[in-house]
Amino acid sequence: MCGGVVISMATALSVSGFIVDLRAAFIGAAAFFGGWPAMLIAAAGSIAYRLHLGGQGAEAGVMSILITAVVGLAWHHIVAVRSRTMFDILGLGLSVALAGLITLLVIPSQVVTGFVQQSTLPSLLFRFLSTFIIAVLLDRQQRRRDLAVSNMIFRAMVRELPDSLNVKDAEGRFIAANPATAELVRAASVEDLIGKTDFDFYPKDVAERFRQDEMGALEAGQTLRIDQPALLPDGRQGWLYTLKAPFRDEAGKIVGVITYNRDITEQKRNAQLKNDFISTVSHELRTPLTSIRGSLGLIAAGVAGELPPKAANLVNIAHNNSERLVLLINDILDMEKIESGVITFKIKQMPVRAVLEQAIAASSNYMADSGIRIVLVDDAPRAEANIDPDRLHQVMANLLSNAMKFSDPGGTVMVKLQRRERDMLRISVVDEGTGIPEAFRSRIFGKFEQADASSTRKKGGTGLGLS
Numbered sequence: 001m002c003g004g005v006v007i008s009m010a011t012a013l014s015v016s017g018f019i020v021d022l023r024a025a026f027i028g029a030a031a032f033f034g035g036w037p038a039m040l041i042a043a044a045g046s047i048a049y050r051l052h053l054g055g056q057g058a059e060a061g062v063m064s065i066l067i068t069a070v071v072g073l074a075w076h077h078i079v080a081v082r083s084r085t086m087f088d089i090l091g092l093g094l095s096v097a098l099a100g101l102i103t104l105l106v107i108p109s110q111v112v113t114g115f116v117q118q119s120t121l122p123s124l125l126f127r128f129l130s131t132f133i134i135a136v137l138l139d140r141q142q143r144r145r146d147l148a149v150s151n152m153i154f155r156a157m158v159r160e161l162p163d164s165l166n167v168k169d170a171e172g173r174f175i176a177a178n179p180a181t182a183e184l185v186r187a188a189s190v191e192d193l194i195g196k197t198d199f200d201f202y203p204k205d206v207a208e209r210f211r212q213d214e215m216g217a218l219e220a221g222q223t224l225r226i227d228q229p230a231l232l233p234d235g236r237q238g239w240l241y242t243l244k245a246p247f248r249d250e251a252g253k254i255v256g257v258i259t260y261n262r263d264i265t266e267q268k269r270n271a272q273l274k275n276d277f278i279s280t281v282s283h284e285l286r287t288p289l290t291s292i293r294g295s296l297g298l299i300a301a302g303v304a305g306e307l308p309p310k311a312a313n314l315v316n317i318a319h320n321n322s323e324r325l326v327l328l329i330n331d332i333l334d335m336e337k338i339e340s341g342v343i344t345f346k347i348k349q350m351p352v353r354a355v356l357e358q359a360i361a362a363s364s365n366y367m368a369d370s371g372i373r374i375v376l377v378d379d380a381p382r383a384e385a386n387i388d389p390d391r392l393h394q395v396m397a398n399l400l401s402n403a404m405k406f407s408d409p410g411g412t413v414m415v416k417l418q419r420r421e422r423d424m425l426r427i428s429v430v431d432e433g434t435g436i437p438e439a440f441r442s443r444i445f446g447k448f449e450q451a452d453a454s455s456t457r458k459k460g461g462t463g464l465g466l467s
Contacts, residue, residue, distance in 0.1 A: 001030035001038060002045035009049055024068045025130035028096040031072025032079075033138055039076075043069040067102055071095045089139060093132035097124045164261035167247055170218060172197045172211055175256065183233050184261060214257045217244040221254060227264065238265030275336065282332045289329065293322040331464045334394075335447060345388040352425060353378055355389050356415055359396035366401050371410045374400065380419045396429075398465035403431035 004026040012021035023046055031039035043065055050061045075092045079085075100123065158165055158178045166177035174181075174193040185201040187193045198207040209228075217224045223245040230240040241264045247256035296319035298304070300312070307315060337343035353376075360374045396415075403413045416428040436444060440451040447467045 001026045001034070001042045005042055005046040006049045009046065009053070020126060022130050022134070023065065024096050024099065024127045025134045027065060027068045028072035028075075028092060028099075028131050029134045029138055031069050032075050032092050032135060033142065035076050035080075036073065039069050039073050064100065067099045068096055071099045084139065086136075089132060089135045092135055093128045096131040097128035100124050100127055163263075164259070166193070166259050167256055168197075168214065168259065169256045170254070172214060172257075181261075186233065213242070213244055214259075217246055217257050218254060221246050227268075230261075232263060232265065236265070238263060239268045240264065275339070278332055279336045282329045282336075286326070286329050286333070289322060289325055293319065293326055296322055328464075335464060335467065345391060347386050347388055349384055349386050350389060352380075352383050352385050352387065352417060352427070355387065355392050356396065356417065356427070359393050359400065360415060362393070363397060363400040363404070367404050370404070370407070372404050372407050372413060373411075374404075374413045374415065377414060377416045380417050380425060383417065383419065383425055385425055396427075399429040402465055403429050403433070406433035407431045408433065 005023045008022040008026065027039075027042050027046060030042035046065050047062050050065065051058055072092065075088065075095065079088050161178055162180055164178070164181040164184045166181040167175050169175050173195055174197070175195075177190050177193045179190055182188070182190045182193055185193070185198070187196075187201060198210045201207075202210070213224060213226060223243060226242045226244070228240055228242055230238060232238045241262045243260040245258045245260075246254045247258045249255050296315060299307070300315050300319050334343065356376060360376060364374060400413065400415070407413060411432045413432075414428075414430045416426075416430065418426045418428070420426050437451055440449075443449045444451075445466050447464065449467070
């Protein structure tokens with residue numbers, strides 16, 4: 001920009017009575033795009049050359065250069081906090097043109113007469129057009145450079161990504177892929193993938209499964225997430241986490257599918273090991289714990305004779321805690337049954353209120369010292385439903401204990417039975433506690449999830465009840 005200013009001033013022409021050079025356009029654009037450093041260099045170089053040229057208008061020329069530089073710098077700071085638009089470039093051109101008029105107000109009166117000739121309408125129009133054109137060219141050049149850098153970074157990210165990433169057209173043909181994709185499908189190279197489909201690399205049944213997943217993403221227009229078994233590049237049978245998202249053109253039309261695959265075999269194995277460990281420990285604990293609970297129950301009932309008050313109190317504490325342990329182990333074993341799909345239900349049609357009353361009666365002893373009342377509101381008298389009474393009782397026990405745990409002493413927990421449309425019933429458990437934090441609500445049914453999972457939490461529990 002500084003070189004452009006000097007060359008422009010050195011080759012300036014006089015056309016129809018006014019001087020034609022591009023100093024204002026170069027200085028304004030330098031400050032607009034480069035900020036302080038570019039503005040100082042361009043302004044200093046142009047001022048030095050203008051003083052070298054000398055003449056009556058030297059002072060006015062220097063003043064014009066400074067004002068133009070300030071205008072360009074002001075626009076630089078305006079657009080620094082947001083994306084640059086064509087309106088900003090238009091504003092820069094108008095401001096640089098008006099800077100020529102502002103110069104007339106600050107230069108000495110004895111040189112105004114000679115300088116007015118350079119600030120006529122044609123001169124101002126030339127300053128605007130030259131600034132606008134140069135700024136547009138620089139803007140396009142900078143955007144191309146930024147795009148090239150972004151593309152280079154993106155290509156490097158995709159190339160070095162250890163996970164498979166590829167794009168297919170609507171017919172399932174590869175149109176772009178990274179080296180990890182070629183390795184996953186055992187292709188010789190990325191180039192060997194382009195234009196081919198999964199049917200060229202996988203057995204027919206596997207390729208058809210992949211194609212069905214792609215069609216699901218295409219038809220739904222939404223991202224699909226799948227955990228699926230797969231043959232890994234090293235020949236091992238493993239698991240992939242697969243994400244399939246619609247690929248849209250500039251008009252928003254779905255023209256293909258973006259697929260991301262990640263090897264989660266190790267995570268799956270670790271999760272299975274953890275589940276197996278928990279299951280084994282739970283099974284091994286349940287038998288001796290059941291015996292301990294039964295023995296303590298008999299002692300507490302006086303089968304072995306009357307106990308001294310202190311000993312009876314200790315036995316009761318041990319018996320109550322053994323009951324809690326049995327419930328916890330049963331919960332863990334139930335989770336295992338649910339996840340393995342072998343849990344059984346004994347469904348039969350029966351009155352719902354009776355089950356709710358039994359659950360409320362069983363829960364009344366929980367936190368007996370807190371004075372919390374459980375109230376049943378039956379808005380569907382004599383309602384019957386197809387239920388497993390034991391499992392419904394288990395669900396109600398978890399909801400009621402949770403509601404009571406987070407209620408203030410002397411509070412009320414309400415159980416409501418209501419009729420809904422389509423012959424459905426709704427059972428609600430409502431407490432007056434602090435409620436569930438908004439940020440945690442999406443996780444309340446997760447296994448071992450608790451809103452306050454810290455070691456200093458005031459409320460106990462394992463986080464299995466709601467799960």
